[in-house]
Amino acid sequence: xxxxxxxxxxxxxxxxxxxxxxxxxxxxxxxxxxxxxxxxxxxxxxxxxxxxxxxxxxxxxxxxxxxxxxxxxxxxxxxxxxxxxxxxxxxxxxxxxxxxxxxxxxxxxxxxxxxxxxxxxxxxxxxxxxxxxxxxxxxxxxxxxxxxxxxxxxxxxxxxxxxxxxxxxxxxxxxxxxxxxxxxxxxxxxxxxxxxxxxxxxxxxxxxxxxxxxxxxxxxxxxxxxxxxxxxxxxxxxxxxxxxxxxxxxxxxxxxxxxxxxxxxxxxxxxxxxxxxxxxxxxxxxxxxxxxxxxxxxxxxxxxxxx
Amino acid sequence: xxxxxxxxxxxxxxxxxxxxxxxxxxxxxxxxxxxxxxxxxxxxxxxxxxxxxxxxxxxxxxxxxxxxxxxxxxxxxxxxxxxxxxxxxxxxxxxxxxxxxxxxxxxxxxxxxxxxxxxxxxxxxxxxxxxxxxxxxxxxxxxxxxxxxxxxxxxxxxxxxxxxxxxxxxxxxxxxxxxxxxxxxxxxxxxxxxxxxxxxxxxxxxxxxxxxxxxxxxxxxxxxxxxxxxxxxxxxxxxxxxxxxxxxxxxxxxxxxxxxxxxxxxxxxxxxxxx
Numbered sequence: 001x002x003x004x005x006x007x008x009x010x011x012x013x014x015x016x017x018x019x020x021x022x023x024x025x026x027x028x029x030x031x032x033x034x035x036x037x038x039x040x041x042x043x044x045x046x047x048x049x050x051x052x053x054x055x056x057x058x059x060x061x062x063x064x065x066x067x068x069x070x071x072x073x074x075x076x077x078x079x080x081x082x083x084x085x086x087x088x089x090x091x092x093x094x095x096x097x098x099x100x101x102x103x104x105x106x107x108x109x110x111x112x113x114x115x116x117x118x119x120x121x122x123x124x125x126x127x128x129x130x131x132x133x134x135x136x137x138x139x140x141x142x143x144x145x146x147x148x149x150x151x152x153x154x155x156x157x158x159x160x161x162x163x164x165x166x167x168x169x170x171x172x173x174x175x176x177x178x179x180x181x182x183x184x185x186x187x188x189x190x191x192x193x194x195x196x197x198x199x200x201x202x203x204x205x206x207x208x209x210x211x212x213x214x215x216x217x218x219x220x221x222x223x224x225x226x227x228x229x230x231x232x233x234x235x236x237x238x239x240x241x242x243x244x245x246x247x248x249x250x251x252x253x254x255x256x257x258x259x260x261x262x263x264x265x266x267x268x269x270x271x272x273x274x275x276x277x278x279x280x281x282x283x284x285x286x287x288x289x290x291x292x293x294x295x296x297x298x299x300x301x302x303x304x305x306x307x
Numbered sequence: 308x309x310x311x312x313x314x315x316x317x318x319x320x321x322x323x324x325x326x327x328x329x330x331x332x333x334x335x336x337x338x339x340x341x342x343x344x345x346x347x348x349x350x351x352x353x354x355x356x357x358x359x360x361x362x363x364x365x366x367x368x369x370x371x372x373x374x375x376x377x378x379x380x381x382x383x384x385x386x387x388x389x390x391x392x393x394x395x396x397x398x399x400x401x402x403x404x405x406x407x408x409x410x411x412x413x414x415x416x417x418x419x420x421x422x423x424x425x426x427x428x429x430x431x432x433x434x435x436x437x438x439x440x441x442x443x444x445x446x447x448x449x450x451x452x453x454x455x456x457x458x459x460x461x462x463x464x465x466x467x468x469x470x471x472x473x474x475x476x477x478x479x480x481x482x483x484x485x486x487x488x489x490x491x492x493x494x495x496x497x498x499x500x501x502x503x504x505x506x507x508x509x510x511x512x513x514x515x516x517x518x519x520x521x522x523x524x525x526x527x528x529x530x531x532x533x534x535x536x537x538x539x540x541x542x543x544x545x546x547x548x549x550x551x552x553x554x555x556x557x558x559x560x561x562x563x564x565x566x567x568x569x570x571x572x573x574x575x576x577x578x579x580x581x582x
C-alpha cells in the first residue's frame with residue numbers, strides 16, 4: 001500500500017484490524033482528524049468513542065473497557081498521552097497490566113508548528129520508566145503498519161509513538177513486527193548507530209556519507225522497552241564505538257536505554273538527540289530538526305567523534 | 308417497595324461483620340482506614356450480599372455486576388466483603404499489607420480475586436467504571452457497574468470529566484455512590500475544600516440523583532433498585548453517612564481517616580461490633 005505517513009498507516013491499519021476483531025475500540029479526545037482515529041470512526045462509529053477534551057477520563061475509560069475484554073486504542077498527542085494521562089496509565093493500566101494501547105501521536109518534534117507545549121521530548125523517558133509498559137517507536141510508515149498489528153495481538157499495556165509528517169520508508173513493507181527485536185538495516189564493523197523513529201533514515205544517510213571512511217552499522221531500535229539488552233550487547237560487540245540517534249531528549253530516551261544496556265562494554269558512546277531542552281515552533285519539520293541538531297550531518301559528526 | 312425484615316436484618320448483620328473484619332485486618336499498631344470503611348460498610352454489604360449478581364467461585368463470569376471502590380483507601384472494607392462472600396479465606400484479612408500479601412494497602416487487580424481494577428489514586432474509579440459500563444453495553448450484557456466515591460475525593464477534576472462523559476454516553480448501567488461522610492483526611496470537607504452542594508452539581512451534570520441515609524438498609528436497597536428503572540441516564544446515590552460508623556470512639560473523628568488502634572481500643576472496637 002506504500003504509506004509515507006505514520007499517522008495514515010496507523011489509522012488505516014486500525015480500520016483493517018477493526019474489521020477482523022470487533023473488540024478493537026478507538027478513543028479520541030477531539031483530535032481524531034489528527035491522530036487518524038477519524039478513519040476508524042467513519043467505518044465503525046459504534047466502536048469509536050469521542051471522549052471530548054478530557055484525556056484523563058479517556059485513559060481510565062480505556063482501562064475499564066479493557067477489563068470487559070475490549071482492546072482499546074487511546075489516541076491523543078504524545079505530550080498529553082504521556083503527560084496529562086500519566087497517572088491514569090501508571091495507576092490502573094500499568095500496575096494492572098491491562099490491555100490498553102496508548103498512542104502518542106504527533107510525537108517528538110513532528111508537530112513542528114505548535115511549539116514546546118505540543119512537542120514531546122520526554123514521552124519515551126516517562127513511559128520507559130513505568131514497569132510493565134512496552135514502548136514502541138517505529139522507524140517509518142511501513143513499520144507502523146506492522147507494529148500496530150503486533151501491539152493489537154500483544155496482551156498488555158503499550159505506548160506507541162507516531163510521527164506526524166511524511167517521509168520515505170527505510171524498512172521493508174510487510175515485514176512482521178516482533179516486539180523487542182532490533183533490526184540491522186545496514187551492516188558495518190567500526191561504529192554502530194542505534195537509532196529510533198525518523199532518525200533511523202538520518203543514520204542510514206550518515207552511514208552512506210561515510211562509506212569510504214568508516215564502516216557503520218545501522219540498527220533500527222523500534223522497541224524502546226523491553227530493549228533486549230542481550231541483543232544490543234551482541235550487536236555492539238564487533239564495533240569499536242556506539243552512537244545513538246533519536247527525536248527525543250537525550251535524557252531518558254534511546255541513548256539512555258542503550259547506555260544502560262552497554263554499561264559494562266566500556267565502549268565510547270555519543271548521543272544525537274534533543275539536548276535537554278524544550279522544543280519550539282518552526283515553519284517546517286526539517287528546519288526544526290536542524291535547529292536541535294538531529295540531522296545526517298550531526299550523526300556523521302558523532303560517528304567521527306567516537307571512532 | 309417493601310423489603311422483608313429478615314433481609315434488612317441480615318444485611319445489617321453483614322455490615323457489622325464487615326466492620327468487625329475491618330478492625331481485625333487493621334490489627335494493633337498499624338494505621339488503617341477505619342473511618343471511610345465504617346461509613347461505606349452498609350452500602351458495601353447491601354451490594355455484595357444482596358444486590359449484585361456475582362459469583363465468588365467464578366470471579367470473572369462475564370455477566371457479573373462490577374463494584375469499584377474509587378476511594379481505594381478503604382480497601383480493607385472491600386477485602387472484608389470479598390472474604391465474607393467467599394472469594395478467599397477470611398483468615399487472609401489478618402495478613403493485610405504484609406510483604407507479599409494478596410491484600411495490598413490499595414486494591415490491586417493482579418493480586419486479589421474479585422478486585423475489578425486498581426484504584427486509590429483518587430478520582431479515577433468513576434472513569435474506569437464508565438469504561439466497564441460501555442464495554443458491557445457493547446456486548447449487550449445487562450450488568451451494572453457500581454462505583455463508590457468519597458465526598459472529599461470528588462474534588463478531583465477527573466470525577467467531573469467522567470460525570471460529563473457518562474451523561475453523553477447515556478450510561479444507565481453506571482451507578483455512582485457518593486459516601487458523604489463529610490470528613491476528609493485533614494478535616495471537614497466543608498471547611499477544607501467544600502465540594503457541596505452535591506445534588507445540584509450532579510443534576511447539572513445530567514445525572515439522576517437520589518439522596519439517602521447511607522446507614523439505612525431499606526433506603527439503600529430502595530435507591531439501588533430505583534437506579535435500575537432509570538433509562539438513558541446514569542444515577543448517583545448521595546449517601547449521608549458517618550465516618551467511622553459503628554465504632555463509638557471513631558465516629559466523626561478525623562484522626563480515624565487513617566488511624567491506629569491500641570490493644571485497648573482494638574478490643575473496645577471489637578466489643579462494640581459484636582453481632
